[in-house]
Amino acid sequence: MSNILSVRNLKKKYGSVEAVKGIDLSIRQGSCFGLLGPNGAGKTTSIEIMEGIIPPDSGEILFRGKPIDRHFKQKVGIQFQSTSLPEFITVKETLELFRSFYPSPREMDDLIEICSLQDILDRDNRKLSGGQRQRMLLALAIIPRPEIVFLDEPTTGLDPQARRNFWNLIENIKKENATVILTTHYMDEARRLCDTIAIMDKGIILECAPPEELLDKHFEGVLIRVPHNGKIPEILPEGAIIQGNNLEIQTTELDKTLKDLQLNSWNLMGLSIHKPDLEDLFIKLTGSSLRN
Numbered sequence: 441m442s443n444i445l446s447v448r449n450l451k452k453k454y455g456s457v458e459a460v461k462g463i464d465l466s467i468r469q470g471s472c473f474g475l476l477g478p479n480g481a482g483k484t485t486s487i488e489i490m491e492g493i494i495p496p497d498s499g500e501i502l503f504r505g506k507p508i509d510r511h512f513k514q515k516v517g518i519q520f521q522s523t524s525l526p527e528f529i530t531v532k533e534t535l536e537l538f539r540s541f542y543p544s545p546r547e548m549d550d551l552i553e554i555c556s557l558q559d560i561l562d563r564d565n566r567k568l569s570g571g572q573r574q575r576m577l578l579a580l581a582i583i584p585r586p587e588i589v590f591l592d593e594p595t596t597g598l599d600p601q602a603r604r605n606f607w608n609l610i611e612n613i614k615k616e617n618a619t620v621i622l623t624t625h626y627m628d629e630a631r632r633l634c635d636t637i638a639i640m641d642k643g644i645i646l647e648c649a650p651p652e653e654l655l656d657k658h659f660e661g662v663l664i665r666v667p668h669n670g671k672i673p674e675i676l677p678e679g680a681i682i683q684g685n686n687l688e689i690q691t692t693e694l695d696k697t698l699k700d701l702q703l704n705s706w707n708l709m710g711l712s713i714h715k716p717d718l719e720d721l722f723i724k725l726t727g728s729s730l731r732n
């Protein structure tokens with residue numbers, strides 16, 4: 441798989457705020473690439489530069505190895521965080537309207553199937569639920585058969601079932617070999633959909649690799665969490681750190697660590713043991729939870 445989009449030393453300032461401080465990214469054709477980061481990390485700025493919507497102060501965006509030009513906009517489909525839809529017309533009428541803007545739009549039947557719009561075709565745009573609206577916006581983004589689909593926090597505000605349904609639609613798009621670039625605040629979403637994730641904070645990329653690779657690199661064994669209830673001893677058990685309200689220990693020797701805790705008279709009420717996941721990685725790298 442070759443790179444469809446590459447970003448080289450991208451920088452962007454707003455007044456004195458350095459939103460993006462020289463990032464490099466390579467995105468493979470046909471992959472799903474996730475950009476994750478806490479609020480204000482610089483994700484939307486980076487993605488809007490990649491979309492060709494705002495210019496960088498410096499740096500380059502390469503599409504298939506060549507600097508992007510005015511034709512690039514025809515290759516991408518964008519689902520924005522908030523878009524107003526025409527009022528007083530139905531979903532079907534809206535799709536027909538937007539299809540008429542393009543020389544060879546995607547077939548109506550394809551749009552309906554890929555984005556599961558069968559049940560809402562005759563519904564007025566004003567009457568759509570959050571999940572239905574996102575399905576509709578995704579359909580609008582893929583009308584021109586884009587090679588790259590940008591989704592900026594596509595499932596924020598949706599209920600868990602609607603989020604899962606939306607993931608199926610993104611997988612439908614991946615099956616068509618389009619490249620998907622998304623930002624998200626949800627680690628389960630990134631794990632389920634993304635082949636590669638980049639974790640961004642304060643304008644820089646902290647890590648960029650497949651999720652499994654990152655977890656293998658940063659963690660060994662399991663994570664034990666025990667609430668400390670404000671009673672933190674001066675000397676912590678081996679390998680332990682304080683993370684918020686918990687004592688956290690990463691260990692490959694579970695039995696020994698549990699025995700050590702008991703010997704140190706830790707109250708083990710509320711103890712949990714789990715395999716480290718992306719949420720843990722995120723906290724380790726940025727010091728904060730993704731949904732703060």
Ligand SMILES: Nc1ncnc2c1ncn2[C@@H]1O[C@H](COP(=O)(O)OP(=O)(O)OP(=O)(O)O)[C@@H](O)[C@H]1O
Pocket residue numbers: 454457458459477478479480481482483484485486
């Ligand atoms: N148009 C703008 N004018 C001034 N400052 C801006 C502008 N857009 C973004 N910023 C600032 O740039 C920094 C990065 O913002 P950006 O929206 O790219 O972050 P983000 O990671 O997408 O955050 P969120 O998850 O909250 O959407 C923030 O400090 C933000 O306040």
